[in-house]
Amino acid sequence: MRLLRQFLVTSLCATLSWALHESDVGVVDWHKKLIGVPLYHSLQTAPVFYQDIVYTATGNNVLAALNATDGSIVWRSIFEPEDPISAFGVHSNTIVSLSGPGGATLREFDLFKGHLLLEKRLHDPLLGHLWEPSNLGTSIISTGASSSSDSSSSTILALTNGDTLTSINSSTGETHWEWTSPDKGTLIIYSKAITTPTTAYVIGFAKSASSFTLHVTSLSMLDGEVIASVNIPANFKNGLTDYIAITSGSDTISSIAWLDQGSIKAASLKPNLKGQVFAIKGMQYKRIMDVGLSHDGQFIAIKEDGAAQVLLLDPQTSSLKVIWEFTDSAPSKLYSDSHYVGGLNKDGEPRIARVYWSNVHNRVVHQVFSAQLAEGKGSVSGFTFPFETSVHGIVAHVAFDVAGSDESTGTRFLLTSSTGSVQLWQQDLLSWAREESLATIKVAEIVEMPQEKMTEEHVRLEEEGFFERVTRQFSDAKNLPQYAVNFARRFATGSHAPISISQDEESVSRDAFGFRQVIVAATSHGKIFGIDSSNGEILWSRVLGLGWAAEVGGTVIPVKLYVTRTVSDGDAPQVTLVTQRRADNTLVDTVIFHLDVLTGDDVRAESKSPSGAILEGFDIISGPLIEAFMLPTQNKTIMLLDEFLQVRIYPDTPEAEAEFQALAPSLHFSLRTGGPGQRKIMGHQTIYSPDLSMYYMAYPTWTIPFPPEEDVKAIIPSSPGLLASFGHVLGNRTTLYKYLNPHLTAVLTSSLSNSPPTCSIYLLDGVSGSIVYHSSIPAASGVCDVKATLAENWLVYHYFDDELAGSGQSKGHRIVSVELYEGNDIDEKIKSSDITSYSNKSAEVTAYERSFVLPYGLAALTTTTTKFGITTKDLIVASRKNNIQSIPRRLLNSRRPRNKPTNEEMEEMLVQYDPLLPDDARLIVSHNYEVANVNRIVTAPSLLESTSLVFVHGLDLFFTRTAPSNTFDVLSENFNKVQLVLTIVGLATAIIVTRPMMRRKRLRERWYR
Amino acid sequence: MARTATLLVCLLLAITSVVSALDVHGRIQWNDLCPNFGALGASKVLLDAGRLSATVTQNGTFLMRDVVPGTYVLSVSSHDYIFDQLRLEVSDLDSPPKVWSYVLGTPLVSQSSVTLPYPVTFMARHKYKYFVPHESFNLMGMFQNPMMLIAVLTGVMMLGMPYLLKTLDPQMLEEVKDRHASLNGNSNSGQNGHKKSELSMLLNSDEEPKSSSVARLQAGTSPQPRNRSKANKRR
Structure with missing residues (x-):
């Protein structure tokens, strides 16, 4: 059985068209490894230098080490989403992190390789306190080797959950001792800890009626015994920022300082916690700041007038003094x-x-x-x-x-x-910069570039003298030698560089096969990028302006990105970005940015804004956006719905308005309505009633009577693309006609309160709301993690099956391929692509489905797209193993026979059904690259019908191109030009050699006949 | 009030789940394919779809916490290596979990009595080979092609035959001619000899212009007129 399977797999893979060669790496693909934007709001996660390495924790939940000299990633460790990094610290020759709720897990990494040395759970994550900010009450204090009780290994002190201080041996992970506050974090949140060689002080605060009180507990470093515990009445406003704990440089004297109604008060810490509270007199302060030098006794205090002073804990007098302003x-x-x-x-x-x-x-x-x-x-x-x-x-x-x-x-x-740009400056020189916001791409599209324009200078020929003409022609011919050399080389060696980037780096124009396109990507850090798809270089980038919210601050969150003008429409392509702007005063607006794809220029601006200026948007709705659609019209008008379901049109020109009005009666769309947990899907149409609103209004037309606990999780529209064939001719000369309803939408729902909890996938007709296909899926461990993609008549979805009781008696990742064909039988035709959705016939569908076992989980999936849709669509998946794979359609064919294929089936190139999809390395298009935490895969056609471009974003960026049915429209890679040339040369020499011989022979024949 | 109640229930649930869970220990066995942590890279051991996961440490060990009783699939998520999947059964908290090997696509709960030792041990079975080598061109390979060999041989024969014939003993040549002629005559008498003779004739006539005396002699033998007559008939 196994042998047979092996054979099947090998035979399948032999037919695999697109295999990677080692020399293709970096030529057909590129990969950008990112870490995410550093978490700079807390000193415990912000970037720190250590020797020549910068360590940081980032917003993508990555602990990373960057080479400070060149900005490359030395190592990175990706944490699970439910295990957020709350603190890290460099500790002798390791780096220690606390992560999870309340700092539940301690991990120790090698400083230079990032190898995980130790993983230790300090408390159960379910018992972690969830405070805001999440890293409150966690901190890592590393003590030098000398201060530890046993000198061979060093000790890590970890304050977790706001109530526990644990002393851990850094090499074995053993707990020396553990101290938990008596009230277990219910009243007092311990948020800081400092140590002297003999004593550890834990400092926390508790909210009393009007202000905070400080609590200090001193513990013996040897065994964690409580030496003393005191309450200090302190009158500060903000428990997070208004007090700090410092030790002097010699580590023997420590003190706490806090802001008490405009003055700084301090108390020196002694093991018995007896001492005086003293104040710095004569000065009024509004803020004190820990700048990361608490171990050296220095901190910053901001005076009432805003001027900053450096304060020092004087080891001699153990008092605070101002040393600098x-x-x-x-x-x-x-x-x-x-x-x-x-x-x-x-x-x-x-x-x-x-x-x-x-x-x-x-x-x-x-x-x-x-x-x-x-x-x-x-x-x-x-x-x-x-x-x-x-x-x-x-x-x-x-x-x-x-x-x-x-x-x-x-x-x-x-x-x-x-x-989100991370830059290293040395003096006034930029050493390196990393655009880490690319790890937070929200929306991205691949946009075709125009052909290189021949800038013909219209020279007046008649006025041109002889010399002028000669010089002009010479200058025109300046590329000729290069061309000749290239031609000769190409002819002789046959090495045609498939991605021939135009020699002129400055110009933005496509290559011969359209592999060079612009990836427009908008990030959640308020920046939009234009990326060259041939090499991943950033062509341009613009900062999205905040408009009026610039004064109060806010964020711009990209929601949708539409290509509103393509190359085929003539002129430079344009995109329209729909965003939600959340101002810090909680107001939400919908803002539109309209850009030129090639330069990043604002299309709306009357005069060309100086490049590099902030891009200002257009506030189209002063309120949140419900949904946006692009109308299927010539002008690619965008329709936006505000919270009152009023329709706004962009661009707001009379033509677009007229176009929309013409289209409005036949416009159907479905929206997700209702609050979280009870979202429904409802079909809508638009109507104009002047007494209600000055805009067109959307009103519901249908809804699907889902059970009340069924929640609509996602609506997946059919991926656009041209269609080449309407049917599938079978081996016996009958035809299966594809069900090509243009309004087909996939809907994922979850009913978690059911027992057992289930998820569902529906295929709906978006106009009439009729259900074309429905399948119920088990919710693995009570979570609906279903991924689906829909193209033409092909639906693919992935889930984890944990139903041991079911027929399969197995657990594992499943991928289901569903193909819809018209009518109830072969050869039946209902013209589904043209028929009205209200026709009875529109629901006459036959679904062929096959389920496959996948050896790994998926993070995202999509199908390839090509220019004319003739090429087979492959499935591109991002696996949880951090790679990108291309699964051939042949393997996922839902009509694969269960028995040995008959001759007719062989004619259709069907292979026998094998539930297990091969885990074959040649399917992995991302090869050695680690493409982590993939959010979405974007595919786009190139100019070659055979080739599809694939762009993957998530934590990393990855771009490649695939040819699902082999590159049938360019000379095959296997084509051996050398052999051809050699054969021709051989034949030519043969002719040259034999011709005189023949002539002699003929002559002789004539003579001796 | 209701909220606090649900919270309490949640807490209770959480506590009970904590109490009735087991920690599963295991390690990655280094082998020739995957000799150390540097080769393996950052990897995780997943329980089912990754509901629970454990990170592999530098010495290859891992610790999966809070596994509640049940039957699970344990797998290693590694970028470059394929590991076997295992079935893990946690029955109660007092006895150690049982481990079986598990082949994907087969029923998970098989009656196999052969259990694997606990703590769980994984071993790399396969390393992904992402690249296929280019079909390299070499001259020898080209000439090893049978078609190519035939072509070359024919060429050599064509060129070398006249010289070969010249060096032959004239008597022997006559013999060969005779034999050839008799052979032709025999085959002509046979029923299906027509085609064959035509074929040989065609070959002969092809050779005619460039051929040596042998060919001409052959041309003079019987088949030729027959052929012509036949051709005439067709006309």
Whole structure:
């Protein structure tokens, strides 16, 4: 049996058309490994320098190490979504992370390779407290080897869940001791911990009637015994930010400081917790900031007028004193608010950097403060660098280190911008930049480029003299030698570079086969990118403007992206991006951005805005968007529905209006309505009634009487594409006509309150609401994780089957291929592509289905698309193993016979049904690349009918091209030009050699006849 | 009130589930295919569809927490390697879980009595080979092709035959001619000899212009007129 299967698999794969060669890597595909935008809001997850590596936790839940010299990824570790990273810390030669609710899991990684050394659960994730922010009450304190009780290994102290402090041996993972607060986090949230060699102090706060009180518990470092515990009445407003714990540089003296009604109060910590609260007199403060130097006794306090002071815990007197005030740090129109950040120089001495944007110089200014404690004063050195704020937004976070021996030149700054760009600046030079917001792409489309335009200069020929003409013709012929060389090389070797990027890098034009297109991608960090599909380079990028919300702040979340003008419409292609803008004052608006695909220019702007300026949108609806559609008309008008189901049209020109009005009576669409948990699907039409609204209104026409607990999870429209054949001719010369209802939509639902919980997939007619196909799927462990794609008459869905009791008696990933054919029998034809949805016949469908066992889970799936739809559609899937595979349609054919194929079936190229799909490496198009956490796969046609472009986004970006039915329209790769040339040459020499012989022979014949 | 009640229920459920769960230990056995963690890369061990998962540590061990009693499929999610899938059965909390090997596509609960040892051990079975080599061109390969061999041989024969014939002993040549002629005559007498003779004739006539005396002699033998007459008849 196994042998047979093996044979089948091999025979199938022998017919596989598109196999990768090692030399194709990087030629047909590219891959961008990303880490995501650093989580800079907390010191515990923000980027830090360690030697030549930058460590950070990111918004994509990745713990990553970047090479500070060139910006490459040294390693990254991807955490599960339900296990968010809440803190990490560099600890001697490892990096320790806390993740999960309340910091449930501790992991230790190798610093340079990222290998997981240790995984330890500190508490059950279900018992984790969920606080806002989520990393409140978690922190990692690494103590040096010397401070630990046994000197051979070092100790990690982890504060988790706001109530537990655990001392862990870093090499074995053993728990030395554990302390849990008596009230288990119900009242007091312990959020900070500091250590001296003998004592650990845990500091928490509790909310009393009007303010907060501080709680300090001191523990013995040896065995975790409680030495003392006190409450300090402190009167601060914000429990998260208004108090800090510091130790002096020598680690022997520690103190806590807090903001008490405008003044800074401090208490020095001793093991017995006895001491005085003292205040810094004469100064009024509004904020205190931990800049990451709490172990060196320094922090920043912002005075009432906004000026920043550096405060130091003096080891001699164990009191706080002001050692420096940054000049001109009070708020001003001349510069932005400053970022203050601490770092260490090569010798481990603390430095504090202040970074701000200067409106005068239009540059970023940084100052580095170093305290000369011996002399009781400090010094500041400064620099400016040209940060492009219109391209990257504003500076959101800064980390720095002093790498060189010379402090002023060796300082490196790592900026994280509000648009997710991570940049390393050394002095005023940009060393490297990473666009990490590409890990948060919301919508993306692949748009064709126009052909290279021949810029013919109209020279007046008659006025042209001889010399002018000669020079002109020479200059016109400047590419001739290159062309000749290329031609000769191509002719001789036959190595035609399939993706011949035009020599002129500046021009944006397509290559011969249309493999070079523009990927337009909008990210959730308010930036839109144009990416060259041939190499992954960013052609242009624009910051999405906030409009009026710029003053209050807000975010722009891309919702839909439509290609509103293509190359075939003439002129430069354009896209329209529909976004939701959430201002920080909770107002939501729908904003439209209209761009030129080739340059990223704003199409709406009357005058060409200087490139690089912020892109401003058009507020089309002052309210949230319900749904947007592109009308199937010539002008590619976009129809938007606001929360009152009023129809807005973009562009709002009279032609578009007229077009919509003409189309309105026959316009049907389905919407998801109702709140979470009880969403229904309803069909809608539009009507114009002037007494209700000045706009067209949508009104419901049908609904599907799902059971009340059935919740509509997703509506998947049929993927667009041209259609080449309406039927399928069988081996016995009969025809199966494809069911090609253009309104077919797939709907995924879940009924989790059923017992057992089930999920369902429906195929609906979007006009009449009639159900064409329905299938019920078990909900594996109570979750509906069904992925589906619909193209033409082919539906594919994937789920995990855990029904042990069922017929299969098996658990595993299933993929089901459903093909719909017209009528109830072979040769029956109902003209489903033209028939009205209200016809009785429209529901006469035969569904052929086959279910297959898949050895891995899927994250996304889609079908390939080609220019004319003649080529077979393959299924492109992103597996949970972080690779992209192309599954041939032949394997997923729903008519694969269960028995040995008959001659007729063989004629149709049907292979015997085998429930197990092969796990074959040659199906993996992403080969060695790790394509992680895939969100969506976008496919687009190239100019070659055989070839489809595939773009995958998620955490990483990946692009390749596939040829499902082999590259039948270009010379096959196997075509051996050398052999051909050699044969011709051989024949030619044979002729040359034999011709004189023949002639002699003939002559002789004549003589001797 | 209702909310607190549901919360309580949830909490209780959570606690009971915590209490009645088991931790499953296991490790990846390094072998020649996958000798160390560096080759394996970051990998996970999944329970069913990944409802529970465990990360493989540097020394190959993993620990799956909170597995409630039931029958599961354990699989390793690795980018470059294929591992066997296993059936894991957790019956109660006191006895260690039982492990069976599991072949995809077969019923999960088989009656097989052969259990695998616990802690769970996985071994890499296969490494993905993503690339197929180019069909490389080599001259020898080209000449090993039988068609090519025939072509070359014919060429050599064509060129070499006259010289070969020249070097032959004239007497022997006569013999060969005679034999050839008699052979032709015999085959002509046979019933199905027509076609054959026509064929040989055609061949002969092809050779005629360039051929040596042998060919001409052959042309002079009987089949030729017959052929002509036949051709005339057809006309």
